[in-house]
Amino acid sequence: MTTRPPEDHGLRLTAKVFSDIERRDYDQPEFRQAVHEVLESLEPALERHGEYVDGRVLERLCEPERQIIFRVPWTDDSGDVHVNRGFRVEFNSALGPYKGGLRFHPSVDLGIVKFLGFEQIFKNALTGLPIGGGKGGSDFDPKGRSDSEVMRFCQSFMTELHRHIGEYTDVPAGDIGVGRREIGYLFGQYKRITNRYESGVLTGKGLNWGGSQVRTEATGYGTVYFVGEMLRERGEDFDGRRVVVSGSGNVAVYAAQKAAELGGTVVAMSDSAGYIVDDSGIDLDLVRDIKETRAGRISEYADRLGRAKHVDGGSIWDVPCDIALPCATQNELDRRSAETLVGNGVTAVGEGANMPTTPAAVKVFSDAGVAFGPGKAANAGGVATSGLEMQQNASRDSWHFDYTDRRLSEIMADIHTMCRETAETYGAPGNYVLGANIAGFVKVADTMRELGVI
Template identity: 90%
Template sequence: MTAQSPNGDGLRLTAKVFSDIERRDADQPEFRQAVHEVLESLEPALERHADYIDDRVLERLCEPERQIIFRVPWTDDAGDIRVNRGFRVEFNSALGPYKGGLRFHPSVDLGIVKFLGFEQTFKNALTGLPIGGGKGGSDFDPKGRSDAEVMRFCQSFMTELHRHLGEYTDVPAGDVGVGRREIGYLFGQYKRITNRYESGVLTGKGLNWGGSQVRTEATGYGTVYFVREMLRSRGEDLDGRRVVVSGSGNVAIYAAQKAAELGATVVALSDSGGYVVDDSGIDLDAVRDIKEARSGRIKEYLDRHNRARYVDGGNIWDVPCEIALPCATQNELDRTAAETLVRNGLVAVGEGANMPTTPEAVKVFSDAGVRFGPGKAANAGGVATSGLEMQQNASRDSWHFDYTDKRLSDIMADIHTMCSETAEAYGAPGNYVLGANIAGFIKVADTMRDLGVI
């Protein structure tokens, strides 16, 4: 029988752990925010399981196993030498090799990568696949760079990073600023240096060289599948719903596509310049041409459809909707935006990005009875399909689109069930934040205890 903790021990432990993190990681606000959100949820589990307290699992889980920082020198097209900083945080390998994307963006620093790696550990645990958590990237900005410059940067980045990777060690994927082009350059350099065609060392690859069907669509599709399950739990569905999606990158586009396929009307998308509203339903073919083919701005949508309107700057969450899918970046949806959404009839939120909703906004949704799918559950579809890509690479196999999509849909349904049942078991029915955090924590914590003091 699991030992019960004396009342209050869980609260005291989480307070102590967070106090230590506040002191040691004072310059990393995103990491501290992510840890605080998880610790708040874990108190009921720690009260019920004293062994987690005795074994110091929580303290160990909040500290990365390894943090790698390195110099990335490269030469631009003018012949000038540039220097960027590279990162890889290998957070937790209790369940399997480190798994998580690489982000190339000027905002990337150690705190951002640690927050993403911490979240990834729980997210990966929820998929049920044997993968640990990690994240990486660089403050390099691929925007405005030629293909040759991006290739030279990726080759320099991988020249250092390759020594830390392997299909049984650490398996990166793409993220913001790292798409199939960048993955191709990274994999090519890895293959060149190691003299091995180790397909499973990177995911998000091209279909001709070990990639998986549905990987491009997976995060967006998975977010909508999770929202569908939240609605089904109330006897509702997506058909006829009005949906707003922030962002207009890969995740946003495919979340919008799947929502439309399931009968919803997606009325708004955004980018860093502003947002476009089309009450007839966003023309996703036009958006793909603007964003993917020509790297344009979302305001160019009005050149195709004069029925739409564009708001320069502003806040996309001012647009009335029943379903909100924040798919842009962290902390984009704050308390004021949440209150506006609730007044306008919001029913459910699915986080397609990592931690896009502030804690104050989450509380607004909770108080209003809005179903809220946290990123570590709702956007787990990307890493789940990466795990499926690893399976195909290991077996030298390739699955067709419909089969892979069905596997993704089933995984997202299983994640929803796990989060829902865990929340119910800990006295918080419908609280997917608590359910996701406790379910992911218990799986990782139990495994860490099985493996000894690691």
């Protein structure tokens, strides 16, 4: 029989766990931020359920099962040798094989990968699919590199990584800097080394060789589906709303597309150099041509379309809107930006990126009654569709676009319901952050307890 712990037990336990993490991982601010945000939400669950205190479940959950760091030597087109660092953090496999993307970007280090892997545990749990949490990548920058250089880097990266992954062990996918081209080179090298056509070992593949319809669009679409559910809860929708989407990569483009399809007007998008404003509605075909075909800067949009303006630097969150979709990178939306958005009448925010909103900004939205969809719920569409790709690979099947899109929409609606109901159960109706964190934690923690001390 479980004994109800003291009222402040959850607070004392989370404080101790976080203190240990601050001591051991002092040089990993993003990881510490992600853990703190989750631990803060878990206090009501820990106070109500003593079984989650036994067996050090929380401590085990915050420590990766495996952290792999390796050298990645490769040769550029001039014959010069470069050395990058590769990472794979296999964080938690209680629910299934580790699942999470690979990020190729100069900012990648162990702390970034741990933060992303920790978030992935809860995100994957919320999808309802049997997948654990992991993440990986390298400080390699594919920008400005030729296809041949990217191929040689990917081949070297997979030469080491292949020994740690498999369709029943660890299934990487794409993330920032890793698209279909990179997945192709990685899969080709895996197939060459292992002499197996194990299509389920990677997701985000090309449609001709085991990829899934909607995977390219999934994270952006899923974010909008989740925000649509939050709006519906309030008797609202996207129709006639001004929408601001940060970023101009894959997630941002498809979030903007789906928001427009649902009746919203996307008035601003950005890249690292600034943002564009087009009150008539962003021309996404032009954005794709600039960013995907020409690898140009978003400022070219205003140069080619006289009705739009470009703001060099600055904050895209200064643009008045009803719905904000941060889809660029972590900690891009700070307290000042949140206050500006609230002052301009924003009613809903959905995180398309991983942890793009700082804790202080989240509090601003919460205090103002803004519907806020945290990334581990709102951007779970990408990994959900990766899970659907794994199902198709396992059954040697291929689903059409509309069917897969419908499955994605259903999964996002289920995630919303789970977060909403969990928040209500723990006395915080409308708090999707708390709902997402507790719902994901309970599912993983219950499974960890059933599997023993591992």
